[in-house]
Amino acid sequence: MIPPQVPFQIHNAQAQDANITGFFEKVDTNLIKLIQEDQLHPKPLMLCSGGTSSRCSANGHWTLDLRRNYKTINFNALEKDVVIQAGVNMNELLSHLVKENRIFPVGLSGITGIGYILTGGISPLSRKYGLAIDQILEIEGVWGNGNKFRKFKPGLLTLEQDINEWRGLCGAAPFLGIITKLRLKTNLLKPLYLWESSLSPVQLSKTIQIAESWPDYASLHWIWGDYIKAFAIVEIDSLGKMKDVEGILNQLPKTIDSKLFRISSLNKLKEMKVPVIENKESNKRYSEVLGLLGSPLLSRSYEFVKSIEEIMNLRPNKQCYLAAQQLGGNTMRASEGSTSFVHRDAMWKPWITGSWDPKSNDEKDKSLTWMVEAWSKIEPYCPGVHLAQLHDHLPWHTKEVNAAFKEWLPGLQQLKSTCDPKGILPPL
Template structure:
C-alpha cells in the first residue's frame, strides 16, 4: 500500500521506503511471525520524527487503522488509537470538558506520550506518560499484549516499565488508555526577549513553585513563552512580576485560551520570516537540573554558536520541568531523569539535497549538543537516532543503569531485532 497521508517531517516524507504496512494487530502479529525484511521496521504514528520512514525500510503506518477514541462514561479515562494526533485527541476530549497534557505542538502522535510526553503543564500535571493506565499492541516477536498499570511487583512490572519510555525499541503500541484531566483555561504570555532578559527569566523560573512554566527558543530572535493555569492566582502574579522585572519586551502579549487545543504556535516569534524551500532537520534533546549560577557561562558560549549556525533553521530551545513530573519514582518508568528541571533541544537544519549543508548542520549540532551536555547530562529520546553517530551515547544518557534491563526485555520480546537497536 501507499502511505496514508503525507508525513509532517520533510526528511522522512522525502525518503524512499521499501513499502508501507497498514494492518490491525492480529494481521501485524502474523506478518511479524512470517518475517519483515529488511529491518528495522519504521513506525509512524504522527509522522513528525525523522525516523518514521527511511530509505529501503518498511514503515508501519498506524494512522489509517488505529484511530479509535473511546471516552469512559464518567470522562475520567480515554482509550486512543495510536494513529491519532494529539490535536485530534484534544479535540475529542474538549467536547466532554476533559483534556490530557500535550506538548508545545499538537501535531505529534502517540509516540509523544510513550517517550515521556513533556508538556508546558508537566510541572502541575506530570508527564503525559504518567497518565497511562493501559496499553495494547504487539511485541517485536509478534506476541500480542494487553497490559494495565501494575499494582504490585511482578513480571509485568518490568514490561510496563520498559514500554513507558522505551517502547520504540520493544513493541508496536496500537492503543493507549489514559486518565484525563478537567479542561482548565490557560494564560499564555509570549514575547521577544534579549539574551539578558532570557537569563533573568530562567533565574526567576527556577524558583517557581506553582503551575507556571517557562519555554524559550533561540533562532533569529529569542522567544519567551510562559504557560500557567488561569485559576492559579499565584502563578499569574508571578508572571506579571517577571514581566515588570524584564521591562520592555517586543511583541509582548498575554492571552487566555480555553486549553492546549487553542494554544498559539510556539516558536513563531523567533523568526521574522518563514524558511524558504524544503528543509530537513534532526533534533537532539537533553535533560538536566537547574542551571542557576552556571547559566551566564553557558549563555556566552551559546551566543558564539548561534552566530556560527550554518542554516537559518538551526536553533536551540528549552522547556521547564519539575514539580509534579519529579514526584514519580524512578523505578516506575524508563524516563529516569525525574530530577530534571530543563529539557533543552538542539535543531540542525539544511536544505533538502544539500549534502555538504547536512554535514555542516550536523557538525554544528554535535558542537552545540556537547556544550549543552555539560549542563544537562541526561537524554530525552523524543526522537531516536540509530542512523546517527550519537545513538549509543544517547541510549546510555537516557537509560543509564536500566539499559541492561531493557536489553533483557529486548532479547525476550524482540529477539530478531525487528525494531530499532538498543
C-alpha cells in the same frame, strides 16, 4: 501490504521523501506472521503514528502506518479516563477532551501522534500534571516477537516481570513493541495565561532563574534563532489564585513586545516558529532534533545562556536553532524506577535542531556537525537525553541511548532480548 505508489503524506519532509519498500496499515494476522517469521527486511520495521519524526519511514524499509485505521477515541465519563488508538494525534485527543471539560498534558504542538506519549511527553503543563507517560493506565499492543499484550499500570500485587515490562513500555516502547491502544488519565480543563516576549540573553538567564522557583502551575519555554522568544504558560487554578498568577506575570521582564493572552486550553497555542529576521532558506527542509535534559541551573543560568549564545553564533543556517522546555514539579516527583524516563531530576529540556536543504549534502554535513558541537557545549549543564526522536541511522545513536537510559539500559536490553529478540524494532 501496500506498494509505495499509494500517496504516503507525512508531516516530516525527510520521512515523506523516503523511498520505502512498502507499508502496512493494520496490525493483523498477516503482519504478525511476517514479524514472527522475520520476513521484513531490512530491519527495523518503521512505525508511523503522528508522522512527525524523521524515522517513521526510511529508504528501503517497511513502514507500519497507524494513522488511518487507528483513530478511535473513547472518553469514559464515569472514570474520567480516555482510550485512544495509536493513530490519534494530540490535537484530536485534546479537542475531544475539551468538549468533556477535561484535558491531557499535550506538548507544544498538536500534530504529534502517540510517539509523543510513548517517548515521555513533556507538556507546558507537565510541572502540574506530570509527563504524558505518567498518565498512562493501560497499554495494548504487539511485542517485537509478535506476541499480543495488554498491560496495566502496576499496583501492589503486580509481578516483577510485569513491573519491568511496564517500565520499558513507558518511555522506551518504540524499541520493544507496536502500541495499538492506550488508556489515559485526564484532568479538569482550566483556562491558561500565555505570556510571550522577545528577550535579550541577559533577560533570558534572569527569567530562567525566576522560573526555577515558580509553582507547578507555571512553566517557561523559549526558542532562539536570530533572536530569543520566550513563553510562559500559567494555569489559572481558581479565582482565589489570581493574585498568585499576577505575581508570576509581574516577575517577567517588561519588554516592548511582551503580550499576554488568556487561552482556553493548549490546543489554542500557536505553532512555535524559529525567530528569524529574514528567512532566505528554502521552504522544504530536512531536520534532525536532539533533546537533552538537565537539572536546575540556579546561579549557572548566565553561563549556560552564554554557551548557547556561542553555539548560536556558529549555526550554519537560520533554520538551525535551539529551544528549551521547563520540567520540574510533578515530573520530578515520580520515582526514577517507575518508567524509562530516568532523568527525574531534570528541570530543563533544551533541544537542538539541525536543518538543511534536501538538495545540499554539504549543508546537511554542516548542520549535523553543528548539532554535535552544540551538544558538547550544553552537555555539562544537561547530561541526560530525552529520546523523543530515534537516531539509529546516525553515528551518535549509542551515545544517545546510553545518556537516555543510564543504569536502566542493561535492564531494558534484557527486556528487548525477550520482547524483540530478532530486532524487528530499532536497536538499543
